[in-house]
Amino acid sequence: MGLENGGCRENDLYSVIRDHPDYKVDKTVLSTFDGQRRVATVQAMAQKSMDQLALLNTIHNLKMPPTATRIMMQVSPSATIKYVVGDRLFSSAIMNMGTKRHMKFISDMEEGKIFGCYALTEIAHGSNVRNMRCTATYDKQKKVFVLNTPDFEAAKCWAGGLGQLATHAVIYAMLVIDGHNYGLHSFVVPVRNPKTLLPHPGVIVGDMGEKIGLNGIDNGFIQFENYEIPKENLLNKLGDVTDDGKYTTPFKDPNKRHGAALGSLSAGRVTIAVICETMGVKALTIAIRYAGVRRQFGPDGKTEVPIMEYQTHQHRLLPFLAATYIIRNFNTYLSEVFYQFSIDRMMGIESEDGPEKGMEIHALSSASKPVVGWTMRDAIQECRETCGGHGYLKASGIGDIRNDHDANLTYEGENHVLIQQCSNYLLKLWPHVLKRQTISSPLHSIDFLTHGLDILAKKFNARSTQEICCPNTIIEIYQWLVTYLLKISHEKLENQLKSGKLQFWAKNDTQVYYAKSLAVAYIQVSEY
Incomplete structure (x- = not known):
């Protein structure tokens, strides 16, 4: 073609x-x-x-x-x-x-012989991947992994394409050897016969049902009952099992193995940010074009004025248009970084900073996906309202955009939970800032914190609109804001701990006005 x-x-x-x-x-x-x-x-x-x-x-x-x-x-x-x-x-x-x-x-x-899907979320566990309960137990005699779903709450769910069509799935399950749980690992699992699309024995699979949007995607659920898969189906780059049941991993530090895995889990979040941006662009295109031809009011005896000429209308749409340009540039950058990261992993190119890059990509995508999703949600809704009653017509297309976009705010991590991954990454840095240690990361998104104390001491000196709108001034404002929010968020957390609260509740009580705002400001300066 x-x-x-x-x-x-x-x-x-x-x-x-x-x-x-x-x-x-x-x-x-x-x-x-x-x-x-x-x-x-x-x-x-x-x-x-x-x-x-x-x-x-x-x-x-x-x-x-x-x-x-x-x-x-x-x-x-x-x-x-x-x-x-x-x-x-x-x-x-x-x-x-x-x-x-x-x-x-x-x-x-690629040849169309199979169709794959990605199954991480469980009925009772989504963002909390460490506590997922689907298990893959190694059988030394048969040299197979036996998949089991202990109950319905442990069923994998919402996997796109699984409901009716997927023949294979990447399944995340707890790897168990001799009764010891080695944590979450991924497996390639045959689900259906590729010719008949009937599920294999030991597999229960079904459709989640009609949704408020994106009904062309057959989201499904799956359960396993003593379902055996070959030992080779364990995705073994980060951890493997020998024939006699010994667990091996190239990472001595479990946190580094987890960091490398986090980079791999970022694919969906990076892509969803692009999808959010695209849906916002489509709605803005419709609304701005409409505003250019729709006329209302005007000076007495004169031709009515296009509503785009009104300051209030510009105030409603143009900030979202400007934000979309910034978001598009950032999404292009992060997508290219992630796919190069993926290609390097596929080619066996393991750089020394690979785990750190994986963690940084995870932090960036864990903040960009929520912030871009929220921004485009508000943009789409504003587009609907600025088109008045005509925007409420299905023919305008904005309603379908709004419904289809809605899922972006939840899947691959519910936004308010997901963004905490980013703030957790940042909060570990404040002790290094206090010691004036060099802070550096592969993508350099946190390097400015090396001078965090100097940034906080700096006074705002822009005195004109032109100076305030200068990109360097804007970046300096955001760097100060991130540093300040990091400082007060860390102090808030420490005070909660000193008061006797468990770390779980101390972190929980540090989110509103602190950690969440920190992550939002961090991704905004990163987008610049």
Whole structure:
């Protein structure tokens, strides 16, 4: 189709996807509130997005992040996210945490022989990955791992593509050897027969049901009952098991192994930030174009004025437009950094700062995904309101954008929980600031804290609008704010601990006005 060998322009890619028969929208059928004349059933929507996915899998340029994701999201959000789940999450997890013995799964995925999904969340545990309860117990005699789901609360859930179509899944489970739990590890698990799509014996799999948006994605749940998988299906880059049941890992420090794993877990969060941005761009495009042609009021006897000319309207939309430019630049940067990190891991290039880079990527993505999601949520809602009653019509498209975007605020980490990962990363740095030690990270997002005490002592000296709007001044303001919030957040935490509170409750009582604000300010200065 002229796009398979690389080098296509963005508009060419958009045109191919837009004009393909499987992406045509039937505009003659309208859905109604009573559900009797819905555009399609959930099952039909899932199948349609699968047909659209087949096209996406033929366009090799889609491997280039994040441009392709932005274009695809404009045309079909459900098919795009299904593609992202299979190509980015499933394959990325294998590339980052697997070794050569697992490359066959990626080849089969690219050739369309299998379809993969990514299953981390459990019914009772989402963000709290350390306490997940699905187990993979090693059987020395059979040399297999036996997967078990102790009860329904430990069932894996919400995995995109799992409900009806996935044949394989990257499953996160507690690795158990001789009764000892070695913590969360990942496994490639066959779920369904690729030819019949029937689940394998020992696997219970189903669909989560209709959602308020993105119903082209068949989110599913899965349980295991003494289900055996080959020993080789353990993704073993960070930890492995010998035939006789000995656990091995290249990391002597468990925290470093955890840090390397965190970098791998960032794929979804990095991509979701791009998806949020793209949905905001689409809503802003609709609202700003509408504001340019919609006329209301004006001087007596004169032509009515486009509503975009009103200061109040500009105040509602243009700040979000400006934020979107900043967010897009940051997303492009972080996507490129993450995918290079992934490629290096896949190629076996293990740099000395790899674990530290993994932790920094995790901190950045744990803050950027919530902040970008919240910003675009507010932008989309403002776009709906600025278009008045016409924005409330389904035909405007803003309602669908709002519903489809809503999931971004929850999956891959509920925002208010996820952002604490970033503040936890930062709070460990304040003792180093007090000692005036050199603070450095692979991506340099925290390097300025080396001079934290000097930053706090510095006085604000901008005296004109031009000086205040200077990028260097803005960066200095944010660096002061991050340093100040880090100081008071750490002091608040220490005071809570000194008062006798357990560390859990001390951290809990340091979130509002402190740690959360710290993480938000940190990602904002990082975006600059």
